[in-house]
Amino acid sequence: MYIAFEGVDTVGKSTQINRIAERFADVLVTREPGGTPLGRKIRSILLDEGDALPRSELLLFLADRAEHTERVIRPNLNRLILSDRSFISGIAYAHVYDNIEIDTLLQLNRFATKNTFPELIVLFRIEEDELHRRMEQKKEDAIETRGIGYMLEVQKTMIELVDLLKIRHIIVDAAEPIEILTEKIYSYIKDCYR
Ligand code: TMP
Numbered sequence: 001m002y003i004a005f006e007g008v009d010t011v012g013k014s015t016q017i018n019r020i021a022e023r024f025a026d027v028l029v030t031r032e033p034g035g036t037p038l039g040r041k042i043r044s045i046l047l048d049e050g051d052a053l054p055r056s057e058l059l060l061f062l063a064d065r066a067e068h069t070e071r072v073i074r075p076n077l078n079r080l081i082l083s084d085r086s087f088i089s090g091i092a093y094a095h096v097y098d099n100i101e102i103d104t105l106l107q108l109n110r111f112a113t114k115n116t117f118p119e120l121i122v123l124f125r126i127e128e129d130e131l132h133r134r135m136e137q138k139k140e141d142a143i144e145t146r147g148i149g150y151m152l153e154v155q156k157t158m159i160e161l162v163d164l165l166k167i168r169h170i171i172v173d174a175a176e177p178i179e180i181l182t183e184k185i186y187s188y189i190k191d192c193y194r
Pocket of ligand 1: 009032033047061062083085086089091094095143144
């Protein structure tokens with residue numbers, strides 16, 4: 001079962017992925033961008049350099065996703081896959097950044113993944129004040145420098161998308177204590193993964 005953890009930066013996705021992974025026997029933990037050798041190069045171009053035009057940036061994220069889906073996700077669909085981000089980030093960040101229509105972005109993502117989308121999404125939501133607090137404590141990458149307003153719009157788009165696309169999902173509150181979040185996410189996944 002292919003599960004993606006989604007939400008804007010700082011919400012705690014990777015912490016929860018690692019904690020959930022410890023509770024299952026045969027888990028594959030992976031990420032976008034950067035889940036393959038080519039993806040790691042693309043990740044560095046996008047996040048360390050950060051001077052690509054919006055559409056070049058989108059196409060690079062899609063190239064990362066094509067590699068990741070074909071080489072990592074599709075061969076392991078019989079296992080439990082926990083991925084830090086997916087096409088949901090792909091659509092939401094690009095839609096808000098460059099105002100590209102959702103439908104166009106969906107088509108591009110269908111092409112890149114050959115229609116392989118996550119079965120389940122764990123979506124983290126964070127309030128503006130808390131996002132401010134967390135962003136002040138970290139060094140921003142090229143995309144995070146677009147600011148809190150951008151990230152809140154991305155978050156709103158992500159929430160709309162999981163509804164629009166009718167993907168099974170749980171929305172969790174990023175401000176909850178780590179242990180409680182793990183219990184909630186674990187029991188949701190356990191019920192779905194039988
Ligand atoms: P992260 O791995 O630390 O979450 O950083 C990835 C950054 O890239 C994050 O700011 C979200 C952004 N992103 C996009 O803009 N488009 C995408 O398709 C993906 C996967 C991530």
